[in-house]
Amino acid sequence: MLFLRMRERPAGPLAWSFLLSIICCGLFGAPCPADDPAPLKNLLDNGGLEGELDPATGLPAGWEVTQTPEKSYKVEVLEGGRSGKKCLRISGEGKMIGIRLKHLPMSPEKRSVISGWMKVTGGDGRISLMHQYLLADGQRAGSMTIGAISKSQADWAQTASIEFVGPNDPFVGQNFVIRAGGKIDVLVDDLEASTLAVTPDDLLLAAGEFEMHYNRTYTGVYKTAASAGGMVELSPDDKRPANGRCCLRMKANAEWATTTLWPVKYEDGKVYTLTGKVRVNSGRASLRIDYYKDENRTDLLGSSTAKATDSKDWQTLSVDTRDNVPAGTTHITATAICYGDAEAFFDQFALVAK
Ligand SMILES: [Ca+2]
Numbered sequence: 468m469l470f471l472r473m474r475e476r477p478a479g480p481l482a483w484s485f486l487l488s489i490i491c492c493g494l495f496g497a498p499c500p501a502d503d504p505a506p507l508k509n510l511l512d513n514g515g516l517e518g519e520l521d522p523a524t525g526l527p528a529g530w531e532v533t534q535t536p537e538k539s540y541k542v543e544v545l546e547g548g549r550s551g552k553k554c555l556r557i558s559g560e561g562k563m564i565g566i567r568l569k570h571l572p573m574s575p576e577k578r579s580v581i582s583g584w585m586k587v588t589g590g591d592g593r594i595s596l597m598h599q600y601l602l603a604d605g606q607r608a609g610s611m612t613i614g615a616i617s618k619s620q621a622d623w624a625q626t627a628s629i630e631f632v633g634p635n636d637p638f639v640g641q642n643f644v645i646r647a648g649g650k651i652d653v654l655v656d657d658l659e660a661s662t663l664a665v666t667p668d669d670l671l672l673a674a675g676e677f678e679m680h681y682n683r684t685y686t687g688v689y690k691t692a693a694s695a696g697g698m699v700e701l702s703p704d705d706k707r708p709a710n711g712r713c714c715l716r717m718k719a720n721a722e723w724a725t726t727t728l729w730p731v732k733y734e735d736g737k738v739y740t741l742t743g744k745v746r747v748n749s750g751r752a753s754l755r756i757d758y759y760k761d762e763n764r765t766d767l768l769g770s771s772t773a774k775a776t777d778s779k780d781w782q783t784l785s786v787d788t789r790d791n792v793p794a795g796t797t798h799i800t801a802t803a804i805c806y807g808d809a810e811a812f813f814d815q816f817a818l819v820a821k
């Protein structure tokens with residue numbers, strides 16, 4: 468149908484570029500280069516449990532199990548799983564079991580993303596994935612886990628999470644750890660670790676990469692609002708992210724609908740710049756900086772909004788706080804906004820101060 472319509476008139480430069488983009492997308496079966504995120508490499512050699520195992524442990528090489536009390540849990544690779552022919556099973560009852568899969572270095576311009584699929588088949592215990600942060604001397608100094616999965620989740624559920632560390636945190640590396648506790652019988656499969664290039668000194672701490680979700684649900688970092696009578700829903704979308712595995716999808720039907728990221732403390736005299744990528748399937752969308760006089764994202768004083776786009780291809784938008792910061796502003800947020808009957812996508816938000 469697209470080709471038929473083009474025959475009705477001479478093909479100008481625009482039509483040719485359109486035709487070329489169809490050929491590029493259609494004939495070679497790959498997305499257009501302009502939309503193609505850098506390919507992600509899985510840093511785990513045997514995250515699907517299909518490869519060779521260490522004969523000494525019966526687990527992929529390098530995986531280390533610790534548990535309290537000792538021998539509370541059995542860890543084995545067995546037939547079955549979410550993909551391929553094999554998966555990991557953890558079963559037993561104790562206080563805690565941790566399986567260290569990989570050490571990942573850390574640096575200001577990179578963030579690690581970890582993900583895996585889990586299915587709890589018995590017990591009332593919970594399992595999660597953890598970033599375990601390390602100091603230069605190798606000591607552990609904090610960790611982050613999200614979305615512990617329990618038997619209430621009937622089917623395979625995915626947890627994916629990106630490291631969240633502040634600019635002054637002293638961590639130099641992290642361990643990717645599977646962690647479970649209580650009485651549990653659980654299958655684990657399709658584990659992945661990857662690194663994402665990010666903006667150094669991003670005050671959003673990489674929340675704007677939209678890589679973190681628990682079973683396809685975003686956490687409370689992301690807060691939605693809509694105009695009176697309007698609806699909005701959020702989900703991670705992994706079909707065409709600008710980077711990584713996921714981008715934010717907002718489906719809305721409202722005069723306006725927003726998703727704010729967590730609040731950042733505003734300091735007088737600094738200029739804050741928000742950049743991000745936006746595209747739509749319908750409606751229009753943009754990004755903006757919101758000004759608050761509290762840190763709960765409730766008392767909105769005003770906004771600085773970038774010009775909205777209706778482009779179906781990723782557009783890079785940017786806005787800063789150079790004009791019109793309302794008096795009394797104590798916090799600002801990076802905010803995704805869409806207008807009308809909209810399906811909009813957002814990725815690679817970063818907020819920096821100068
Ligand atoms: Ca597998």
Ligand SMILES: [Ca+2]
Nearest residue numbers: 676710711713
């Ligand atoms: Ca992303």
